[in-house]
Amino acid sequence: MSAVAMARRMRIGRRVPPAAAPLCWKDLWHGVSGIFSPERSLRALEAEIRRHFAVSHVFLVSSGTAALTLTLMALKSLSPKTEVVMPAYTCFAVPAAILKAGLRPALCDISPETFDFDHALLKEALNANTLCVLSHHLFGVPSDIEGIRALCRGRGIFVVEDAAQAMGVEDKGRRLGTIGDVGIFSLGRGKNITCGSGGIILTNSAPIAEAIARHYGELEMPRSSEVLKDFVRLVLMTIFIRPRLYWIPAALPFLRLGDTVFPKEIPLKRMSGTKAGLLRSWRSRLTQSNQVRSETATYFSQRLSLRLAPGPSHPYLRLPILVATPNERERLYSRSQECGLGLSVAYPTPINEIPEIRVAFNGQRFPSARRVAESLLTIPTHHWLSEKDKRAIAELCRDLPVA
Numbered sequence: 001m002s003a004v005a006m007a008r009r010m011r012i013g014r015r016v017p018p019a020a021a022p023l024c025w026k027d028l029w030h031g032v033s034g035i036f037s038p039e040r041s042l043r044a045l046e047a048e049i050r051r052h053f054a055v056s057h058v059f060l061v062s063s064g065t066a067a068l069t070l071t072l073m074a075l076k077s078l079s080p081k082t083e084v085v086m087p088a089y090t091c092f093a094v095p096a097a098i099l100k101a102g103l104r105p106a107l108c109d110i111s112p113e114t115f116d117f118d119h120a121l122l123k124e125a126l127n128a129n130t131l132c133v134l135s136h137h138l139f140g141v142p143s144d145i146e147g148i149r150a151l152c153r154g155r156g157i158f159v160v161e162d163a164a165q166a167m168g169v170e171d172k173g174r175r176l177g178t179i180g181d182v183g184i185f186s187l188g189r190g191k192n193i194t195c196g197s198g199g200i201i202l203t204n205s206a207p208i209a210e211a212i213a214r215h216y217g218e219l220e221m222p223r224s225s226e227v228l229k230d231f232v233r234l235v236l237m238t239i240f241i242r243p244r245l246y247w248i249p250a251a252l253p254f255l256r257l258g259d260t261v262f263p264k265e266i267p268l269k270r271m272s273g274t275k276a277g278l279l280r281s282w283r284s285r286l287t288q289s290n291q292v293r294s295e296t297a298t299y300f301s302q303r304l305s306l307r308l309a310p311g312p313s314h315p316y317l318r319l320p321i322l323v324a325t326p327n328e329r330e331r332l333y334s335r336s337q338e339c340g341l342g343l344s345v346a347y348p349t350p351i352n353e354i355p356e357i358r359v360a361f362n363g364q365r366f367p368s369a370r371r372v373a374e375s376l377l378t379i380p381t382h383h384w385l386s387e388k389d390k391r392a393i394a395e396l397c398r399d400l401p402v403a
């Protein structure tokens with residue numbers, strides 16, 4: 001890390017986390033109750049999610065990446081095909097899950113306005129070996145899943161809807177995560193709601209659910225020591241996610257907060273009863289969390305010249321802005337770091353440039369994914385943002401040259 005980056009990291013004082021989800025002491029207490037009745041807590045959560053999202057099958061696992069991996073392993077068992085078409089710019093956990101499932105990621109460039117696939121390119125990317133198309137809703141911005149389904153229809157290609165960043169978000173009256181053949185949510189730290197780490201798989205397809213159930217049956221419950229470690233981590237997170245204290249974990253280089261890392265290992269476990277307990281009031285937390293995000297997006301839409309495809313009051317997980325040039329992006333990001341305002345540059349490279357896997361994509365180019373990686377800034381939308389933080393961010397980004 002450079003001296004300048006180190007100095008920025010060491011800033012003492014109020015610091016807004018780039019992403020956060022509501023979690024309070026009462027939720028932690030519910031987690032403790034989950035320790036004593038794990039089966040009941042897990043079954044209750046499963047049933048509530050099935051009802052709320054109107055799906056017939058729900059599986060609760062240890063992370064969003066585990067949810068994706070298990071889903072892909074299940075699809076692999078239903079077909080001899082091996083290719084997964086995915087966006088060239090997304091979370092690094094996505095290609096990691098595809099590789100862990102023993103499949104091959106095939107990249108397709110994106111539309112910089114929505115982060116959805118460029119649908120003309122997607123059409124060309126599909127072939128006789130395409131097992132599934134894995135689409136996302138990055139920062140909560142909806143991708144056109146129906147359009148993707150139309151391209152896949154009649155060709156034996158599944159549509160996986162990665163709604164890790166869009167739990168509780170709707171598009172044209174439909175709940176994201178339930179439109180594809182199978183969907184997933186993440187309950188990680190900076191998501192719409194959190195239990196520290198967790199994942200949910202949803203599907204209405206009986207054959208897919210049967211295939212997932214076969215793999216799910218082989219998963220272990222987390223060991224007591226892991227449950228305890230996770231719980232302590234969560235208590236610490238509940239304390240240190242507050243802007244008054246966030247500078248402390250942010251200054252510890254070994255925590256690597258804010259760094260995007262390619263996951264080397266993907267533990268595949270069931271969700272613990274403690275986490276299911278922690279999520280007891282998930283519906284009210286989700287409603288509240290997305291309501292605040294929507295209000296924050298409205299605030300910035302009224303003050304900045306933003307081009308927002310899903311509208312000004314959408315519940316963005318973070319508010320994405322494409323800055324006109326990489327230099328300008330760097331200037332704003334540096335200033336935000338100095339002032340502790342929580343702006344983030346999201347994923348630093350397109351998927352084909354991730355050092356650990358780039359040999360697999362030699363010679364391939366994804367210009368829009370690259371442009372987004374070079375010029376994207378995200379504004380936090382979570383409940384920890386004060387009126388003063390919002391004013392400071394609006395002031396910083398006021399004359400923003402938007403791409």
Ligand SMILES: Cc1ncc(COP(=O)(O)O)c(C=O)c1O
Nearest residue numbers: 063064065091093136164186188
């Ligand atoms: C689009 C997307 N997919 C999958 C994941 C993986 O979820 P988790 O962090 O819960 O493993 C994430 C996490 O950030 C994500 O943003």
